[in-house]
Amino acid sequence: MKKELTRQQYLDLYYYMRLNRAVEDMMVKLFRQNKIVGGLYSSLGQEAISVGTAYTLEKKDWLAPMIRNIGALLVKGVPPRDIFMQHMAKYDSPTKGKDGTSHFGDLDVLHIVSPISMLGDLIPVMTGVAMAGRYLGQKTVAMTWIGDGGSSTGVFHEGLNFAAAQKAPFVLILENNLWAYSTPVRKQVPLENLADRAKAYGIDSYIVDGNDVVAVYSTAKEAVERARAGEGPILIEAKSFRRLGHAQHDAAEYVPKEMRAYWEARDPIALYEKFLSSEKLLDAQGKKEIEEKIDTLLAAERDFAENSPMPPAELAETGVYCTGHECHKIQAKWERPISEVTPPRSSVKAVWTVPGFGSGKGSGGAHAPIHFGDTQPAEDAAGNGTKSAKARKPMGKTPAKVAPKKTVKAGTASASRKARR
Ligand SMILES: Cc1ncc(C[n+]2csc(CCOP(=O)(O)OP(=O)(O)O)c2C)c(N)n1
Numbered sequence: 554m555k556k557e558l559t560r561q562q563y564l565d566l567y568y569y570m571r572l573n574r575a576v577e578d579m580m581v582k583l584f585r586q587n588k589i590v591g592g593l594y595s596s597l598g599q600e601a602i603s604v605g606t607a608y609t610l611e612k613k614d615w616l617a618p619m620i621r622n623i624g625a626l627l628v629k630g631v632p633p634r635d636i637f638m639q640h641m642a643k644y645d646s647p648t649k650g651k652d653g654t655s656h657f658g659d660l661d662v663l664h665i666v667s668p669i670s671m672l673g674d675l676i677p678v679m680t681g682v683a684m685a686g687r688y689l690g691q692k693t694v695a696m697t698w699i700g701d702g703g704s705s706t707g708v709f710h711e712g713l714n715f716a717a718a719q720k721a722p723f724v725l726i727l728e729n730n731l732w733a734y735s736t737p738v739r740k741q742v743p744l745e746n747l748a749d750r751a752k753a754y755g756i757d758s759y760i761v762d763g764n765d766v767v768a769v770y771s772t773a774k775e776a777v778e779r780a781r782a783g784e785g786p787i788l789i790e791a792k793s794f795r796r797l798g799h800a801q802h803d804a805a806e807y808v809p810k811e812m813r814a815y816w817e818a819r820d821p822i823a824l825y826e827k828f829l830s831s832e833k834l835l836d837a838q839g840k841k842e843i844e845e846k847i848d849t850l851l852a853a854e855r856d857f858a859e860n861s862p863m864p865p866a867e868l869a870e871t872g873v874y875c876t877g878h879e880c881h882k883i884q885a886k887w888e889r890p891i892s893e894v895t896p897p898r899s900s901v902k903a904v905w906t907v908p909g910f911g912s913g914k915g916s917g918g919a920h921a922p923i924h925f926g927d928t929q930p931a932e933d934a935a936g937n938g939t940k941s942a943k944a945r946k947p948m949g950k951t952p953a954k955v956a957p958k959k960t961v962k963a964g965t966a967s968a969s970r971k972a973r974r
């Protein structure tokens with residue numbers, strides 16, 4: 554850990570890590586009391602990642618959390634009561650009780666995009682958010698997180714390639730906590746460092762100790778500044794360990810004892826306390842004050858959440874599908890009159906109009922094949938006409954029946970095929 558922040562910033566990082574842990578501890582108690590209706594995930598031991606990365610963002614920047622990023626939500630300004638109420642499916646929760654975990658966002662004020670359960674899907678979405686900010690000249694950065702397991706989904710690769718090709722101001726935090734449910738990382742990806750995935754897309758990456766909050770912050774800060782300056786997306790692999798099971802139901806007995814012991818001895822909050830006290834930034838009194846502040850806040854937030862009613866049954870049928878104006882406040886800004894760009898004025902006659910199937914202007918040529926028969930056999934292109942006709946028979950259609958009926962221009966591939974017959 555290096556010293557480079559202001560005293561207040563150091564203390565903020567500590568406060569949010571403690572708050573992150575205390576919010577989750579309280580939710581475990583609520584879960585045991587049967588008051589949590591959805592799944593409950595834990596970021597125990599990974600608080601430095603959520604807090605250290607989100608703390609680098611400005612108010613105008615955007616983030617989209619995954620299941621282990623409650624710390625990032627708290628840093629961005631989500632009150633703990635919203636997190637409690639979401640998990641308890643209460644009426645006053647951001648989703649009015651329609652979700653039992655953390656699928657909520659705040660597009661208007663906090664600039665939080667709701668998590669998407671399908672792992673990896675937030676990558677192209679947040680790339681789009683990053684591109685939109687650039688398009689609007691806002692100089693905003695978008696950030697999201699992905700697990701080691703999630704980094705093997707197809708959309709991770711499609712999304713990151715897209716971000717790279719677009720040079721989007723986007724920072725992706727890859728939380729390598731060594732496990733994806735019960736699968737150890739070494740069994741699902743043959744790489745020592747998942748940061749190496751960035752090389753495939755020609756973007757820069759960093760590797761950081763995910764249990765060292767100052768290192769996480771400094772690395773993410775540099776990445777965010779570089780993305781904001783127009784250098785394109787950056788991938789950060791934060792190495793850590795998932796201290797509890799995948800969710801409350803999972804005792805994680807598959808985790809070797811020695812591995813758990815190693816990481817428990819590297820608790821990010823305990824490590825940071827040592828640093829703060831050696832740098833004389835926090836003493837016993839200061840620590841006590843922070844603990845009391847958090848205790849008082851969370852007791853009030855929990856009471857508020859517990860006193861919020863369950864949603865009325867009728868609410869179940871509302872807000873399920875987007876109905877435009879009633880659903881969300883964000884509307885497209887039309888630069889041209891809407892009537893000009895929407896039907897009927899925007900409608901044009903279909904070009905592809907072949908009876909029964911659809912054909913088109915170009916279907917007689919080789920360049921716009923639309924169904925079998927319009928396609929020039931590969932062998933023909935190589936000059937083996939007879940062989941190709943034989944090869945096509947088993948597909949149930951003879952070349953004669955499916956031969957293009959339209960006149961073709963001389964010089965096209967179809968024309969030369971005809972000429973050979
Ligand atoms: C595309 C997709 N496949 C499977 C799942 C089910 N699922 C949810 S979390 C998870 C494990 C994810 O592991 P990892 O990405 O390492 O994140 P971690 O839980 O360790 O934070 C799985 C398989 C999903 N949500 N989306």
Ligand SMILES: [Mg+2]
Pocket residue numbers: 700701702728729730731732733734795
């Ligand atoms: Mg994982």
